[in-house]
Amino acid sequence: xxxxxxxxxxxxxxxxxxxxxxxxxxxxxxxxxxxxxxxxxxxxxxxxxxxxxxxxxxxxxxxxxxxxxxxxxxxxxxxxxxxxxxxxxxxxxxxxxxxxxxxxxxxxxxxxxxxxxxxxxxxxxxxxxxxxxxxxxxxxxxxxxxxxxxxxxxxxxxxxxxxxxxxxxxxxxxxxxxxxxxxxxxxxxxxxxxxxxxxxxxxxxxxxxxxxxxxxxxxxxxxxxxxxxxxxxxxxxxxxxxxxxxxxxxxxxxxxxxxxxxxxxxxxxxxxxxxxxxxxxxxxxxxxxxxxxxxxxxxxxxxxxxxxxxxxxxxxxxxxxxxxxxxxxxxxxxxxx
Amino acid sequence: xxxxxxxxxxxxxxxxxxxxxxxxxxxxxxxxxxxxxxxxxxxxxxxxxxxxxxxxxxxxxxxxxxxxxxxxxxxxxxxxxxxxxxxxxxxxxxxxxxxxxxxxxxxxxxxxxxxxxxxxxxxxxxxxxxxxxxxxxxxxxxxxxxxxxxxxxxxxxxxxxxxxxxxxxxxxxxxxxxxxxxxxxxxxxxxxxxxxxxxxxxxxxxxxxxxxxxxxxxxxxxxxxxxxxxxxxxxxxxxxxxxxxxxxxxxxxxxxxxxxxxxxxxxxxxxxxxxxxxxxxxxxxxxxxxxxxxxxxxxxxxxxxxxxxxxxxxxxxxxxxxxxxxxxxxxxxxxxx
DNA sequence: TTGAAAGCGATACCAT
DNA sequence: ATGGTATCGCTTTCAA
Numbered sequence: 001x002x003x004x005x006x007x008x009x010x011x012x013x014x015x016x017x018x019x020x021x022x023x024x025x026x027x028x029x030x031x032x033x034x035x036x037x038x039x040x041x042x043x044x045x046x047x048x049x050x051x052x053x054x055x056x057x058x059x060x061x062x063x064x065x066x067x068x069x070x071x072x073x074x075x076x077x078x079x080x081x082x083x084x085x086x087x088x089x090x091x092x093x094x095x096x097x098x099x100x101x102x103x104x105x106x107x108x109x110x111x112x113x114x115x116x117x118x119x120x121x122x123x124x125x126x127x128x129x130x131x132x133x134x135x136x137x138x139x140x141x142x143x144x145x146x147x148x149x150x151x152x153x154x155x156x157x158x159x160x161x162x163x164x165x166x167x168x169x170x171x172x173x174x175x176x177x178x179x180x181x182x183x184x185x186x187x188x189x190x191x192x193x194x195x196x197x198x199x200x201x202x203x204x205x206x207x208x209x210x211x212x213x214x215x216x217x218x219x220x221x222x223x224x225x226x227x228x229x230x231x232x233x234x235x236x237x238x239x240x241x242x243x244x245x246x247x248x249x250x251x252x253x254x255x256x257x258x259x260x261x262x263x264x265x266x267x268x269x270x271x272x273x274x275x276x277x278x279x280x281x282x283x284x285x286x287x288x289x290x291x292x293x294x295x296x297x298x299x300x301x302x303x304x305x306x307x308x309x310x311x312x313x314x315x316x317x318x319x320x321x322x323x324x325x326x327x328x329x330x331x332x333x334x335x336x337x
Numbered sequence: 338x339x340x341x342x343x344x345x346x347x348x349x350x351x352x353x354x355x356x357x358x359x360x361x362x363x364x365x366x367x368x369x370x371x372x373x374x375x376x377x378x379x380x381x382x383x384x385x386x387x388x389x390x391x392x393x394x395x396x397x398x399x400x401x402x403x404x405x406x407x408x409x410x411x412x413x414x415x416x417x418x419x420x421x422x423x424x425x426x427x428x429x430x431x432x433x434x435x436x437x438x439x440x441x442x443x444x445x446x447x448x449x450x451x452x453x454x455x456x457x458x459x460x461x462x463x464x465x466x467x468x469x470x471x472x473x474x475x476x477x478x479x480x481x482x483x484x485x486x487x488x489x490x491x492x493x494x495x496x497x498x499x500x501x502x503x504x505x506x507x508x509x510x511x512x513x514x515x516x517x518x519x520x521x522x523x524x525x526x527x528x529x530x531x532x533x534x535x536x537x538x539x540x541x542x543x544x545x546x547x548x549x550x551x552x553x554x555x556x557x558x559x560x561x562x563x564x565x566x567x568x569x570x571x572x573x574x575x576x577x578x579x580x581x582x583x584x585x586x587x588x589x590x591x592x593x594x595x596x597x598x599x600x601x602x603x604x605x606x607x608x609x610x611x612x613x614x615x616x617x618x619x620x621x622x623x624x625x626x627x628x629x630x631x632x633x634x635x636x637x638x639x640x641x642x643x644x645x646x647x648x649x650x651x652x653x654x655x656x657x658x659x660x661x662x663x664x665x666x667x668x669x670x671x672x673x674x
Numbered sequence: 675t676t677g678a679a680a681g682c683g684a685t686a687c688c689a690t
Numbered sequence: 691a692t693g694g695t696a697t698c699g700c701t702t703t704c705a706a
Contacts, residue, residue, distance in 0.1 A: 015699090
């Protein structure tokens with residue numbers, strides 16, 4: 001692979017000059033510019049980005065840390081980051097595969113070694129303290145889907161509790177009085193917060209949620225199916241079901257219909273996230289929109305400001321987001337009684 | 338950010354020694370190893386990957402070129418690459434956003450500048466010739482979802498024509514005699530090949546496909562809906578529908594049912610790709626499985642061999658893949674007549 | 675407008 | 691076992 005020296009030697013100029021034309025630098029005569037450009041082409045010269053980064057101390061990548069790409073939710077997140085990265089002609093450096101605090105730490109470290117100055121991180125396992133320490137070391141570090149008081153200005157997060165409340169209010173407004181819930185057994189906070197918001201709103205309006213009508217499962221289609229079976233197995237009736245996420249909700253609907261319940265006429269079902277799936281399901285899913293992609297874009301811009309040493313007030317940009325109710329076909333007015 | 342020199346100075350040793358302990362190199366006394374390690378920790382030392390790459394001339398990333406991440410198909414592709422990249426403790430470098438030959442070229446060039454030695458590329462716009470030239474320059478370059486005779490050993494592709502044939506055979510076996518088709522107006526080859534395979538198999542069995550019963554649309558849910566409407570608008574009956582991809586198929590089903598046709602009892606529908614969606618739809622979609630993730634993993638391994646200068650026969654690994662029929666609920670035996 | 679040379683942060687060879 | 695130093699490919703003063 002031809003280097004800048006090769007080009008210089010063959011063109012009969014100094015490396016400094018080659019560097020200038022490679023960077024469209026000022027003060028180069030059109031004549032030598034043409035001459036050098038031709039040689040670069042002939043040699044198939046490609047400037048070495050590593051060498052460049054080393055001397056300029058500048059990064060041209062944006063780092064992203066997520067569990068994996070198969071989950072559409074994280075794919076959207078990565079896509080949001082990618083969108084704004086591209087606007088700044090940067091490339092995505094992906095660190096995936098975290099299941100433990102160790103691997104999350106590792107993922108961030110790898111980006112750091114690459115001297116990635118802008119990083120959007122989805123971390124659920126690392127402690128608040130460790131994240132705080134890291135953000136002192138890395139100015140352009142931003143966390144998404146997590147809220148830490150002490151570094152609120154670098155957290156872009158969704159109000160899960162409020163989401164649960166909105167779901168409850170929607171169901172309440174539709175005249176429902178008997179509720180069930182499907183939650184996820186995994187992850188730390190989110191499922192708990194969503195459930196908690198749902199319950200608190202029910203309580204506030206004088207309703208109650210039978211504890212045996214709360215089932216937990218894997219946060220995917222099958223988890224939803226199994227949880228719905230467990231719900232049915234209790235023999236207790238319910239007309240409204242709040243599910244942790246869309247995939248589980250679709251699984252639950254499938255089980256309910258297999259057991260002779262019509263959605264939404266017999267049972268209304270509401271999901272969470274509003275991933276692609278919810279628009280493709282039948283009936284189309286009523287759900288709470290989690291604007292990940294938008295949030296990811298915001299997070300990236302925020303990281304860029306921070307890396308640029310701009311002051312950011314935690315209220316400046318929309319750090320806290322509230323999910324939006326998307327009414328589709330899986331919920332309807334309760335006519336019973 | 339502390340450098341190797343800082344560590345050396347403070348630890349009172351040479352940079353060579355620090356380098357040795359940083360790389361777990363041989364011949365370092367436990368004593369100095371401990372001493373240096375402690376200083377590295379204190380200083381929060383993080384070795385500069387760019388400097389490393391420069392001197393070792395080795396890359397620790399795998400490059401991927403795809404249009405974008407929102408399409409589940411490409412997310413799966415990227416995920417496949419990521420899986421094997423991780424096995425080799427490499428990170429993903431993502432170049433997205435190609436719509437034109439220019440941007441595809443640009444995407445590859447960026448990876449090249451980063452001295453990425455392994456690249457998995459999904460290119461539809463660049464010419465065969467240009468790709469051939471590129472692969473002479475980049476040993477570890479592999480193309481996925483594309484077949485070029487002259488560089489067959491670096492192409493991992495799906496036999497789209499055969500997929501169309503399999504779909505036709507399935508429908509034929511189910512006693513169908515009147516067919517319709519929804520294809521995509523975009524992209525170059527794939528839709529054409531799938532359709533061609535479908536038609537040729539129909540022809541071979543003495544059936545025919547009415548040209549007006551072939552509609553084209555955007556390759557997404559809405560495109561499928563619109564195309565199905567156009568199909569219905571012809572007023573001509575059909576009992577079996579072959580659709581370019583799953584998203585369109587689900588859109589088509591929704592339109593058919595809105596117009597009083599039951600799937601599969603009135604009309605059988607078969608999709609293509611077998612993305613996540615097809616398992617979540619209702620009825621669950623019969624489709625042709627496109628093993629992208631598996632193929633992406635194979636492609637990455639192949640790229641690694643090639644980069645390693647290992648000889649590869651184009652028959653060694655499975656370069657050509659045949660889609661597999663996945664029977665689910667959207668197709669059934671035709672009882673009419 | 676052009677060139678010489680220092681230096682970015684690491685590795686690895688050659689000494690000791 | 692440890693240190694000195696040339697080197698990777700490039701950018702960027704400083705001179706000419």
